[in-house]
Amino acid sequence: MTNKRAGVPRLPHLLGIEGLSPETISGLLDLSESYIDQNRSVDKRRDLLTGRTVINLFFENSTRTRTSFEVAAKRLGADVINMDVATSSVRKGETLLDTAMTLNAMRPDAIVVRHAESGAVNLLSQKVNCTVINAGDGQHEHPTQALLDALTIRRRRGSLQGLEVAICGDIMHSRVARSNIHLLQIMGARVRVVGPPTLMPTDIDKMGVEVHYNMKNGLKDVDIVMMLRLQTERMQGMFVPSISEYFRFFGLDSEKLKVAKPDALIMHPGPMNRGVEIDSEVADDLDRSVIHEQVEMGVAVRMACLEALIGGRRNSVGAAA
Amino acid sequence: MSGDILRGVPPHAGSTAYINARIIDPTADSEYTGAILISDGKIADFGPNLFASGAPYGIQSVDCRGLYLAPGIVDTRVHTGEPGEEHKETLDSAGVAAAVGGITSLVLLPDTEPPFDDASLIEFVARRARQIKLANMYAYGALTVGLEGKELAEIGLLAEAGAVGFTDADHAVGNAQVMRRALYYAKAFDALIVHLPQEPTLSSGHMSSGLMATRLGLSGNPPLAEVMMVERDIRLAEMTGGRLHLTKISTAESVKVIAAAKARGLKITCDTAAPYFALNDLAVGDYRTFGKLVPPLRGEADREAIVEGLKSGVIDAIVSDHRPQDQDSKRVPFAQAEPGGIGLETLLPVSLELTHNGHLTLPQLFQRLSSAPARLFNLPGGKLAKGAPADLVIFDSSLAWKIDRTDLWSKTKNSPFDERPVQGKVMATIVGGRTIYRDDRFVPAVAA
Numbered sequence: 001m002t003n004k005r006a007g008v009p010r011l012p013h014l015l016g017i018e019g020l021s022p023e024t025i026s027g028l029l030d031l032s033e034s035y036i037d038q039n040r041s042v043d044k045r046r047d048l049l050t051g052r053t054v055i056n057l058f059f060e061n062s063t064r065t066r067t068s069f070e071v072a073a074k075r076l077g078a079d080v081i082n083m084d085v086a087t088s089s090v091r092k093g094e095t096l097l098d099t100a101m102t103l104n105a106m107r108p109d110a111i112v113v114r115h116a117e118s119g120a121v122n123l124l125s126q127k128v129n130c131t132v133i134n135a136g137d138g139q140h141e142h143p144t145q146a147l148l149d150a151l152t153i154r155r156r157r158g159s160l161q162g163l164e165v166a167i168c169g170d171i172m173h174s175r176v177a178r179s180n181i182h183l184l185q186i187m188g189a190r191v192r193v194v195g196p197p198t199l200m201p202t203d204i205d206k207m208g209v210e211v212h213y214n215m216k217n218g219l220k221d222v223d224i225v226m227m228l229r230l231q232t233e234r235m236q237g238m239f240v241p242s243i244s245e246y247f248r249f250f251g252l253d254s255e256k257l258k259v260a261k262p263d264a265l266i267m268h269p270g271p272m273n274r275g276v277e278i279d280s281e282v283a284d285d286l287d288r289s290v291i292h293e294q295v296e297m298g299v300a301v302r303m304a305c306l307e308a309l310i311g312g313r314r315n316s317v318g319a320a321a
Numbered sequence: 322m323s324g325d326i327l328r329g330v331p332p333h334a335g336s337t338a339y340i341n342a343r344i345i346d347p348t349a350d351s352e353y354t355g356a357i358l359i360s361d362g363k364i365a366d367f368g369p370n371l372f373a374s375g376a377p378y379g380i381q382s383v384d385c386r387g388l389y390l391a392p393g394i395v396d397t398r399v400h401t402g403e404p405g406e407e408h409k410e411t412l413d414s415a416g417v418a419a420a421v422g423g424i425t426s427l428v429l430l431p432d433t434e435p436p437f438d439d440a441s442l443i444e445f446v447a448r449r450a451r452q453i454k455l456a457n458m459y460a461y462g463a464l465t466v467g468l469e470g471k472e473l474a475e476i477g478l479l480a481e482a483g484a485v486g487f488t489d490a491d492h493a494v495g496n497a498q499v500m501r502r503a504l505y506y507a508k509a510f511d512a513l514i515v516h517l518p519q520e521p522t523l524s525s526g527h528m529s530s531g532l533m534a535t536r537l538g539l540s541g542n543p544p545l546a547e548v549m550m551v552e553r554d555i556r557l558a559e560m561t562g563g564r565l566h567l568t569k570i571s572t573a574e575s576v577k578v579i580a581a582a583k584a585r586g587l588k589i590t591c592d593t594a595a596p597y598f599a600l601n602d603l604a605v606g607d608y609r610t611f612g613k614l615v616p617p618l619r620g621e622a623d624r625e626a627i628v629e630g631l632k633s634g635v636i637d638a639i640v641s642d643h644r645p646q647d648q649d650s651k652r653v654p655f656a657q658a659e660p661g662g663i664g665l666e667t668l669l670p671v672s673l674e675l676t677h678n679g680h681l682t683l684p685q686l687f688q689r690l691s692s693a694p695a696r697l698f699n700l701p702g703g704k705l706a707k708g709a710p711a712d713l714v715i716f717d718s719s720l721a722w723k724i725d726r727t728d729l730w731s732k733t734k735n736s737p738f739d740e741r742p743v744q745g746k747v748m749a750t751i752v753g754g755r756t757i758y759r760d761d762r763f764v765p766a767v768a769a
Contacts, residue, residue, distance in 0.1 A: 018536070097652055117654030118538035119608030138656070140538030175538060201535040202543070 008308040013125045013132040016141035017182040025150070025187060031304035032151050032297070039075070039299055048311050049078035052109040056082045057099070058135070059115040064270060064295065065135050065144075069112045072302035076311070078109070096120060097127050104128040109310045113137070118175075131309045139173050145269055146179035148301040150187065152294050153224060156265055160187040166218050166260075167209075168194040169228035169250060169277050170239075172201045176269045177228060181207055194218030195250060198239045215249065215256045222260045227252050227268045230277045243276055253279035257288075265290050324760040326417050328454050335380065336360040337754065340372050342385035342715070346705045347392065347687035357390065359711040362754035367705055385715060388748055388763070391687045393425025393456075393712040394668060395694040395703045397515075398568060398594065398640035400490070400661065402732075403449070404442075405434025410645040412446070414732040416455035418643075418665040420758035421730050423714035423747035426457040426695070426702045427665075431468065432490035438463035438474040440482035447483055455757050456750075457702065457712070459485045464503055464514060470494045473503055480510045485698045486566070488515035491615045491644075491660075495521040497553060504563030513698065515566045518550035518575070519616055527656045529617040533602045539655060542617055548574035555582045558589055566697060567591040570636060571616045573626030580635040590697055591635075594642035595664055595671045596737050598627045604737060610651045610658035611737050614642075618737075631689060632680050638694040641668040645733040662737040666729050670743035673718060677744055683718070715749040715763065722746060 008027035017025075038044060054073040056066050066082065073080045085099065096115070103111060110131040113121045118138030125132040136142040153160060165184050171177045171193045184191050185208055192210040193200065205211050212218030219225060230246065240246045252266070266282055266289045274280045283289055340356040344367065355369035358380070372382070396419070402409035412429075419427050429446055431437030437446075443460045450458035462479030466472045468489040476487055487507060494500045494516065507514050523546035528534050530541025551567060555578065558565040570576060570593045582589050596604075596614055601624045604612035612618055630636040644661025651658050664671075672690060675681045681689070695703025702712035724741045726734040748763035749756055 096654065115654065117656050119656075120654035122608055123652075123654060138538050138654075139540075178536070178538060202530040202541055203532040203535055206532040207535065 011309060014143055014305055014309060015122055015125060015132065015134045017143045017146050017179045017186070018141070020186065022186055025147070025183060028147055028301070028304050028308060029151050029154060031308060032147070032300040033155075035300040035303045036297075039296070044075050045077060046075065047077040048307055049073065049076040052078040052310055053107070054078045054080050054110045054112060054306065055103055055108045056080065056112045056135075057085065057103065057114075058083065059085045059096070059113070059120070060136070062114055062135070064298075065114065068295070068298045069135060069302050072299050073306055075299070076303055076306055078306070096124060100124045100127050104130060110306065133305060133309065136175055138175065139178070140175050141179045142175040143179050144298070144302055144305060145176050146183040147305070148294055148298040149180055149226065149267060149269075150183055151297045151301055152267065152290050153265065155297075156290065157223065160184060160189045163189040163223040164192070164221060165189050165224040165226060166192045166194050166222045167226045167228065168215065168218065168252065170199045170230050171195050171204060171228070172199045173231060174228050180226060181209055192218050192222070196240055196246075215252075216259050219256060219260045222264055224265050224267065225252060225257070225260055227266070227278050229269065229271065230273060232273065232276065247276055251275070251277050251279060252282055254281055257282055264288065267291065267294060270295065324421065324758055326420055326455070326758055327756055336365065338372055338380050338382040339385055339390060339715070340382050341387060342390035343387060344705070345389055345391035345683045345687050347684050347692040348704050348706070350684045350688075352682070352684055354387070357705070357713070359754045362711055364705060364707055364709050364711050366707060388715050389683065389718055390713055390715050391683070392691040392703050392705055393714045393750060393752065394423050394690045395426045395698070395700060396424045396641045396643070396665065396668065397428040397486070397592070397638065397694045397698055398430065398642045399427045399665065400430045400432065400644040402645060403433065404445070408732075409647050410732045412449045412458065413453050414730070415643070415665065416453045416458070418663070418729070418731045419456040420750050421747065422641075422666040423669050423716060423750050424456055424641075424665055425712035425714065425750060425752045426459065426700055428459045428461060428485055428698060430490040431461045431463040431488065432492070436463050436468050437461060437479070437484070438466050438468070440475065440478045443479055443482040443484050456752055457700075459483070459698070459700065461486050461488050461490075461515065463487070464489045465494065465499065468492050470496055470499055473499070473506060476503075476507055476512055477510050480512050485700065486513040486515050488517075488568070491517055493517050493519040493521050493524070493550060497557065500554065501557050501561060504557055504561040504565060508561070508563050511564065513564045513566055515568050516554055517569055517615070518547050518554055518567050520546045520550045524616075527613065527617070528605050529602050529619045531602065531620055533606070537605075537608065537655075544572040544574065544619055544623060547572050547616060548578055551575045551578050555579070555587065555589060559587055565589050568640070569594050569597065569616060569642060570630065571597045571619050571627065572623045576626050576630035576635055580630075580633070583635065590637045592638035592640050592694070593627050593631070593636050594640050595668055596642070596662060598624060598631060599671050599674060600624070600737060605655070608655045610653070610655055611662055611735050611739060613655065613658050613660045614662055614737065615660045628675065628680055631675065637689070638697065639668070639672055639689045640694070641665050645731060646735045647733050651735050662735055663729065663731045663733060664736070665731065667724055667736060667738045667743070669714070669716060669747060670724070670745045671738055671741070673745035674743070676718070711751060711754040713751040714747060715751070716745060716747045718745045720744065720746040
């Protein structure tokens with residue numbers, strides 16, 4: 001296990017996928033792989049992070065990501081504190097740095113942050129002297145999601161190199177799409193984005209992806225179909241006319257899927273809107289849908305990230321003070 | 322890097338001669354070594370041959386030792402926080418920053434709390450300027466009540482109280498009917514209307530749209546939000562015959578459209594602010610909120626087009642667009658940060674890059690910084706002429722230094738130019754014959 005960690009260079013924070021090397025990503029995936037069996041066994045706990053404190057600081061509601069980080073940290077023996085700022089009455093932004101400084105003074109080893117604004121996690125990381133892990137910031141990045149998607153694909157296909165991947169739906173507002181575009185390209189996959197033009201960010205083609213406005217063209221011969229959640233509050237005629245029209249042209253169903261490779265995998269970061277971006281028939285197709293496997297891989301990936309970032313470190317922050 | 326603010330020092334009772342100076346005369350488009358004579362706060366004489374054989378007795382003379390001397394900068398776009406947000410900037414602190422920046426006249430934007438949509442506030446500014454005794458301070462009147470873009474403000478009464486132009490500051494007037502009526506109505510008072518051209522429904526983003534915004538996950542304003550408003554305004558100005566000045570031009574397309582309108586003979590003028598020829602959207606990389614401005618910083622091709630527009634004269638003037646913001650407004654996630662950057666003290670050194678890079682001559686630069694804005698706003702300074710106010714700046718054009726926001730005199734430190742190496746430094750600022758700022762390195766030999 002320790003020799004696997006040796007492949008991952010020490011990072012101060014995990015703020016995004018952009019800028020990571022292929023070696024770092026492979027190293028994190030290898031390390032994640034080593035936790036899958038442990039998570040499937042009866043005794044799931046190891047003591048690698050005993051004595052470490054991890055704070056989950058969520059300024060935006062999230063059930064699965066927060067739970068996944070919590071399970072990951074606890075299985076490595078860390079103490080976990082959950083702070084759901086979204087449900088309290090503090091106003092966004094105004095107190096971000098105050099909150100960060102307060103928590104920092106309690107000397108956590110890592111703060112896992114989710115925030116509704118792009119760049120908020122970067123800002124916070126500049127003000128604390130512990131490790132910061134981005135659990136999703138606005139429309140910017142969601143690095144652990146991209147890593148767990150990569151792990152899921154790699155276990156099914158052996159490698160990401162040369163795969164054709166279609167990311168479909170609301171690309172504009174998706175941090176998952178951005179992190180996946182970075183990661184897949186770094187690892188040698190080819191990426192297409194598919195969706196209505198109103199949900200494509202400006203100059204997305206300059207990120208090296210192929211842009212499609214038609215599902216049948218976009219899904220042609222792909223190995224992987226990644227569906228994105230459509231925020232239904234964005235459906236009020238501002239970006240697309242209606243849910244039924246969206247589903248008709250951009251929702252994934254077995255008909256549209258026919259043009260993909262016969263063994264193409266179906267992925268979704270969750271939570272799904274059945275009948276909006278995905279038909280239940282394909283979401284529940286046991287042969288092709290890996291949606292539940294993604295959730296399982298999420299825990300392993302987050303354990304690997306925590307180990308790589310704060311495992312085996314002497315308490316240097318405290319020692320310096 | 323320090324100097325002295327000199328307040329309330331009366332001018333020398335008699336006359337003062339500034340000799341041995343590199344004089345920049347923007348109106349005559351010339352530059353020469355010579356002298357300038359100031360009497361009773363006004364320019365009495367100037368020229369290459371004046372006092373060539375030494376100043377006569379009885380006149381205080383200041384040896385400029387070859388430093389440049391030009392008409393003081395006329396900055397027509399300055400936000401302060403007075404009244405309403407004095408924790409960001411007061412008229413006093415803005416006056417100090419202007420003095421250090423070589424700015425001898427400034428025109429204050431009306432977006433204060435309350436806004437300048439009432440004549441008493443224009444009088445308030447005039448009174449405060451007399452108390453502060455630094456740069457000349459003028460005020461815009463609001464174009465619409467509360468800067469809301471709905472009902473016309475009292476343009477006539479505001480003009481009578483001394484408002485030198487009318488604008489809704491950083492708010493664009495989206496309603497074409499309101500803009501049409503404003504341009505028509507203002508003709509009765511020959512009033513200048515200054516408009517920030519941004520189509521409001523396309524300008525709700527936080528930076529310029531493009532690859533950088535997409536990568537950072539920030540919503541963007543397309544550059545065309547500017548040019549479509551420029552086009553609308555040009556049509557309205559043509560139809561009404563009103564005096565229109567477009568401010569903070571930031572895109573290549575706008576420059577093109579304005580050039581075409583001028584070629585058609587329309588009396589439309591425009592300015593840009595220093596960030597738009599000196600910075601591009603890379604300055605907001607890593608979510609730097611000091612680079613969040615209105616309009617947003619654009620791509621490199623747009624920046625180059627702004628430089629070209631200044632060269633060709635399509636862009637008439639340069640403004641600082643000084644807009645102070647405190648830490649609470651800037652140290653927040655990018656989308657929540659208030660826009661704006663301070664610029665009074667950095668305006669001259671950043672603008673001098675245009676001459677160092679060979680885009681403009683010094684007389685051309687001071688046409689954009691001093692004489693053109695003074696002419697457009699009918700202000701007395703900004704030129705060298707017998708009988709004109711002795712509003713002057715003395716500067717070293719080659720002195721190299723690095724902008725450090727913590728050294729700036731402004732009350733807030735949100736400079737988009739922080740840590741930028743620049744060349745050129747104000748050595749003294751003179752308003753109405755009185756020296757209001759002197760750099761420590763400028764110790765003129767004074768002979769009586």
